[in-house]
Amino acid sequence: MPDRVLGHVEAIAATLVAGRLDLVGVYLHGSAVLGGFDPARSDVDVLAVVAGPEGESAQRRTGEAIAATGARCPGAGLELSVLTAATARELGDCPFEVHVNTTGAEPVIVPGAGAGGDPDLVLHAAVCREFGRAVLGPPPGEVFGRPPRQRILAAMVADLRWAIDGGHAAYAVLNACRAARFAEEGRICSKLDGAHWYLARHPDDATVTAALARHLGGGPGPSGERARAFVEGSGISGWAEQGG
Template sequence: MDTDVRRYLDDLVAVARTVLGDDLVGGYAAGSVGLGAYQPGRSDIDVALLCAEPIPDEAKRALVAGLRHEALPCPARGLELVVYRRAVAASGTAEPGFEVEVNTGARMAFRATYDPADRPVADGHFWYALDRSILHQCGHALLGPPAAEVFADVSPADLRRLLVDALGWWLALPTPAGDEPAPGAEDAVLGACRSLVRVRHGRWLAKTAAGRRVLADGDEAAPVIERAIAARLGGTPPSGPEARAFQQRVLDEVARAA
């Protein structure tokens, strides 16, 4: 793990401990850090904290204040942190179920949400259960038991429904209509590859690794996937229409699997 990231995660857990005390029972790196694919300058830092009991509003706000980039500078593009009660993490629910979440960073818009009911539906409610599924398989424990022991996976039916929702959400985002390379299209393509690998092979992989796994399957969209992988290293990304066509095909396959 990157030294700056390791130090930051240690400091983050210390801040959470100061605010939550003994109610803090776990801390886990998710996303690219948990998947062993952190890319300095590109990746976010994703963290899930576990608490034993519901968090009072005052403590939620104190935690957000202590973890804001202005108080604890994030060495990555930004921090995406979610706090769950231990019982929610163990339930396998498909619902958001969080206590509080915060996005903060030098290159990330600040956002704090103190109740799932305040999360706009248009922003997607599928993220949380999918993230907990990734944590179940790949979470890196910073504090507490191994992630697989505290995060239950969602059911196969819920997983497919959540992936369909996620792919539909991505497809609804505006993209350039022409054939010119579309910055960011690589993430759309490789994110779809990750969903496809989870459905076909039962494993969560980092985006680039997922793209290579789909290539190994002999996928007909190999040129688009190869460009998406190259773009992660500074190459030319696919066009918007190419990315959307691949995403739609993945969505159709995931929906059929249900």
Template sequence: MVTHESGRAQSWADCDADVREYVLGAVRAAGLADAWVYVHGSLAMGCFYRAKSDVDLLVVVPEALTPVERERVARGFAGTAAARPVLGDLEVSVLTRAQAATHEHPRPYEVHYSAMWTDAILEGRLDYTGSGEDPDLAAHLTVVRKRGVAVSGPAPDEVFAPVPYADYRAAVAADLDDVLTGDALLESPYYGVLNACRVLATQEPDTVLSKEEGALWAREHLPPEHQAIVEQALSCYRNAELLSAKERDTDGHDWDAAALLSFRDWVLTQV
């Protein structure tokens, strides 16, 4: 098993100054300085690692945006990507106060930004004439209500409507389906293993864990034959070594394909 020197686990309260300024600067660049901004995901749950983690944000605006405003917001976020201080990019959903306060599944939103959309946004290939819907928001909103951090605005549980646990589980299970399809786990092994552990833990009621916490849960609950691959995934997730974007998915080294596929097959019997 490849082991690594661990980086510093960070939260929004104690994150590196350049990470904080990047987040705040991106919000300003998107023209959302007066909006309510919430951190969820690893940076909220104290397991943000510079070499691996993305920055997850939810932004709440007073009312629906015009198509011109949606494009301005998307371009603002996309335009900051090249100057980000970490390999991981922002993942942002912008909702109106009404969208935040009213549960629907999938949940409508005004704007979404993540690394996979950067080029399309900057090249003007997206349509901004209507709002979208995203089933993943059931997971994001569950996390932000339970463990999120308000950068600005009221407390998360005062802004975001509760999400039925069944909808939360459906959202994380759909993400897991992508991980477990075919040989996808071989392409993104540490993310896939840790995500699978996190989803398995959701079978215990009202359980909302980070990927790192999912691995710690797995130490106590998974069969011995799968413990080594979980420890490998956790070590890679925490790895302090700075990698290229091409190396990020595999942590820059080979994995035991047989162990990964055995883990995949066992998880499929559980979910």
């Protein structure tokens, strides 16, 4: 794990400790723990868990304090969600306290009060439970429940649709490989590991090869049309609808 990433998350944890007396833990997830972290392209992904909810103004103050650390982020930006211990255990409709994203020109702070749930938390929680690094608090397996297989597959499908519709072709292809491995083996892995797993079975697949090269910084990557065909041909949507 990159030392600068860990140091940055420790600073975020200190900020949260100062503002939330009910802080349960702070957990690093994403590529920093799964592998393949690239400071030029990778977000620093964090989940923070608190005992209970607060009102919108308090949520916004928490988000602003976190966003203020963004300039020191050792990656492409910070993506952090604060959620309650009940949500971490059970997910439910995936409510959150506040979401902070500093990957753009200006930080985005979304208080959870009055907002709908964030379905992305399903996959984030699954990664945290299995691979997350507790920067502060108890081990992640004691905090995060195990999301049902069907909910993980559905979250993966939703992410693939977002990527295809948003024109993120290489990202979609690599995540389709990752999703295919989970559907077949029940294992969550990084995008890179998913691509290598797929290519070990289909060594001549030009779409995955192009997506992997793009992710590693070389080549134009697959076209949107090729990416869509690959995702649709992966069968992941059917797995999610049928529950595996």
